[in-house]
Structure formats: C-alpha cells, structure tokens
Amino acid sequence: MTTAVDEVPLARPVLGEPEERAVLEVLRSGQLSLGPRLPEFERRFAQRLGVPHASAVSSGTAGLHLALRAVGVQAGDEVVTSPFSFVASANAPIYEGARPVFADIDPHTLNLDPDAAEAAITERTAALLPVHIFGFPADLPAFERMGLPIVEDACEALGAVHADGTPVGGRGHPAVFGFYANKQLTTGEGGLIALDGPERKQRIDSERNQGRAPDMGWLDHDRLGFNYRLTDIACAIGLAQLDRLDGMLAARARVAGWYRELLDDVEGLDLPCRDQHGDVRGWFVFVVQLPRGVDRDATVRALRERGVQSKPYLPAIHLMSFYRERFGHRPGEFPVCEDVAARSLALPFFPELKQEQAERVATALRSVLAR
Numbered sequence: 001m002t003t004a005v006d007e008v009p010l011a012r013p014v015l016g017e018p019e020e021r022a023v024l025e026v027l028r029s030g031q032l033s034l035g036p037r038l039p040e041f042e043r044r045f046a047q048r049l050g051v052p053h054a055s056a057v058s059s060g061t062a063g064l065h066l067a068l069r070a071v072g073v074q075a076g077d078e079v080v081t082s083p084f085s086f087v088a089s090a091n092a093p094i095y096e097g098a099r100p101v102f103a104d105i106d107p108h109t110l111n112l113d114p115d116a117a118e119a120a121i122t123e124r125t126a127a128l129l130p131v132h133i134f135g136f137p138a139d140l141p142a143f144e145r146m147g148l149p150i151v152e153d154a155c156e157a158l159g160a161v162h163a164d165g166t167p168v169g170g171r172g173h174p175a176v177f178g179f180y181a182n183k184q185l186t187t188g189e190g191g192l193i194a195l196d197g198p199e200r201k202q203r204i205d206s207e208r209n210q211g212r213a214p215d216m217g218w219l220d221h222d223r224l225g226f227n228y229r230l231t232d233i234a235c236a237i238g239l240a241q242l243d244r245l246d247g248m249l250a251a252r253a254r255v256a257g258w259y260r261e262l263l264d265d266v267e268g269l270d271l272p273c274r275d276q277h278g279d280v281r282g283w284f285v286f287v288v289q290l291p292r293g294v295d296r297d298a299t300v301r302a303l304r305e306r307g308v309q310s311k312p313y314l315p316a317i318h319l320m321s322f323y324r325e326r327f328g329h330r331p332g333e334f335p336v337c338e339d340v341a342a343r344s345l346a347l348p349f350f351p352e353l354k355q356e357q358a359e360r361v362a363t364a365l366r367s368v369l370a371r
C-alpha cells in the first residue's frame with residue numbers, strides 16, 4: 001500500500017541520530033552477534049522493570065515459545081489464554097504440542113476475564129497465558145490466585161504499571177516483550193523475556209543459542225535448542241531506544257489524550273478504557289470500537305479517501321481458518337471477544353503524531369460516522 005505524502009500513517013517508529021551512531025559503532029567493532037550489547041541491553045531492561053534477569057531473543061514470538069518451555073509446558077498440555085490477541089500468543093503453545101484453550105475477555109479492559117479463565121482450567125492445564133492487550137495491565141493478582149504457572153504476554157505493554165506500582169513484567173513470572181517496528185521500543189525485530197531466577201535465564205540463554213552447554217562452549221550442545229538470538233546491532237538500537245523510552249511513552253500518552261478529548265462524545269463509539277483502580281496503560285495503539293451496525297470495511301475506505309490510514313485490529317483468533325480447522329472452533333463461543341473483534345479499528349498512533357494530525361483523524365472519523 002503506498003502512502004500519499006500527507007496521509008496520516010498508522011504507525012511510525014522514532015529513530016534518529018542516536019540509533020544511527022549505535023549501529024555504526026557495532027558495525028565498526030566487527031562483533032555483530034553475541035557481543036557486549038546483548039548483556040548490556042538485558043541488564044538495563046531488567047533494571048527498568050525491577051527484575052533480576054532478562055534474556056533478549058529474536059522476537060516476541062520466540063520469547064513466548066521459550067517462556068512456555070521454561071515453565072514446563074509439554075505436549076498434551078493445555079494453556080489457557082485470550083482469543084483477543086495477536087495470533088502469536090495462541091500459536092506458541094502449539095509449537096510444543098500443547099493446546100491453547102481460550103476463555104472470553106472482559107468487555108471493558110479487553111483482557112482475558114479471570115472468571116472465564118478459571119472456568120476453562122482442567123487437569124491438563126499446565127499454564128495460564130494472559131495477554132496485556134493494547135498495553136492495559138491484565139489482572140495478574142486474580143490469575144496468581146489460581147496457583148498455576150503463568151507466562152505473561154507483555155509484547156504490547158512496555159510502560160504499563162499494575163495497581164500496586166509494579167511495572168508490567170515485574171511480578172516474577174516469565175514476561176515477554178516484543179520489539180517489532182510498531183512497538184513502544186523497537187529493534188526492528190526482537191523480543192525479551194523478563195525473568196525471576198538464574199536457572200531460567202541459564203536455560204533460556206542456552207535454548208535461544210542452539211542448546212549450548214552452560215559454559216557456552218562452541219559446538220557443545222547438551223539440549224535441544226533454537227536460533228532465537230538477537231543481534232548486537234539490534235541490541236544497540238534497543239539501548240538507544242531505552243535512553244529515549246520515557247519521552248516516547250509520554251508522547252504516546254499525550255496523543256491518546258488528544259484522541260480522547262476529540263472523540264469522547266461520538267455516540268456509540270467506544271474508546272480504550274481509562275486507567276482504573278490504579279492500573280496504568282502503557283500506550284501502544286489507539287483502538288476504538290465502532291458503533292454497532294457501522295460497516296467497518298466501508299469506514300476504512302472512507303477514512304482512506306480522507307487521507308487517514310486505519311486497520312481492523314484485532315481479529316478473534318479462534319475464528320481464524322487454521323484455528324477453526326485444527327480445533328473445531330465456531331462463531332458464538334466467545335461472544336464478548338467476537339463483538340469487540342468485529343468492531344475494533346486502530347487509528348494512526350505514534351509518538352510523533354502531531355495534534356493537527358489527530359484533529360484530522362478525528363474530523364474524518366466523525367464525518368464518516370455521520371454519513
């Protein structure tokens with residue numbers, strides 16, 4: 001899809017001279033992978049979250065895979081998770097021969113509903129995989145009371161904070177972040193698992209690196225491994241992005257504030273839930289739910305004609321063709337998720353979005369909905 005010069009794009013990373021300098025330094029050092037930027041990036045990220053360890057990996061998806069292995073998920077197990085997520089959180093258990101078991105979401109936060117999740121637990125449930133969707137903290141205290149291992153999908157939730165003041169990802173469960181280009185912090189592609197103990201870090205560091213033995217001796221492999229390494233080039237970009245993360249998060253929150261002011265009174269339009277009970281969102285996307293009965297595809301086209309990009313986001317995972325065919329899912333199983341998925345639309349959202357662009361987006365959406 002080409003972008004007209006003055007079209008408001010959906011997303012755009014903040015990249016500049018610090019990232020350029022960081023990349024050049026790595027290129028000039030000649031050590032492009034397994035160099036000093038990797039442990040430095042992990043240490044600084046862990047410090048930010050207040051966790052003792054972190055393992056950087058090649059993507060959020062790779063992180064989810066290794067995190068599930070780390071909590072012991074095996075073939076034949078079940079993992080209870082959200083059908084309203086990016087597909088990777090549901091796919092990850094399948095890599096291990098386990099089954100993702102969906103439960104419906106909370107209509108307000110759009111996160112996995114703890115009561116529904118609890119009802120989906122069986123004797124085969126090996127883990128819970130809540131997703132902090134659109135950067136809003138999942139109800140971790142409720143999931144923790146269920147007494148099962150937890151892996152957190154925090155790919156969209158950098159900067160989010162739980163009601164008790166703990167950063168999302170800092171509660172002691174393996175928590176996975178993603179650094180794809182649309183994320184709060186990007187390394188192009190990349191991910192990281194926040195970890196509570198050295199044993200898990202040792203296992204994950206080995207598994208991401210082809211199952212190397214603990215001394216990491218070259219060509220000494222004592223377990224099944226993968227190539228899920230993150231390059232030093234990516235880690236250098238990540239370090240430069242960490243330096244400017246607070247500013248980028250604040251800019252995203254500012255843009256969200258403009259949209260809320262501009263769109264709050266549009267009848268039937270649901271905006272992202274406000275921070276509540278002390279939980280604070282780490283702003284990732286600005287996704288609205290269109291009024292019921294509005295043709296979403298026609299809305300996307302009409303917005304495009306007015307120079308505004310938008311995207312249906314996210315589809316219900318259980319209704320994707322692979323999931324229907326593999327697990328026999330059918331419409332009607334998770335009504336809240338299905339209703340939200342049918343109406344949700346992502347608007348342009350990135351730190352450098354200007355106030356006049358937000359106004360253009362809001363004016364365009366209002367005029368399209370008023371037709």
Ligand SMILES: Cc1ncc(COP(=O)(O)O)c(C=O)c1O
Binds near residue numbers: 061131156180190
């Ligand atoms: C909720 C969620 N889970 C998992 C992922 C997968 O991350 P990645 O694209 O880095 O593999 C993403 C990112 O796209 C995501 O948004």
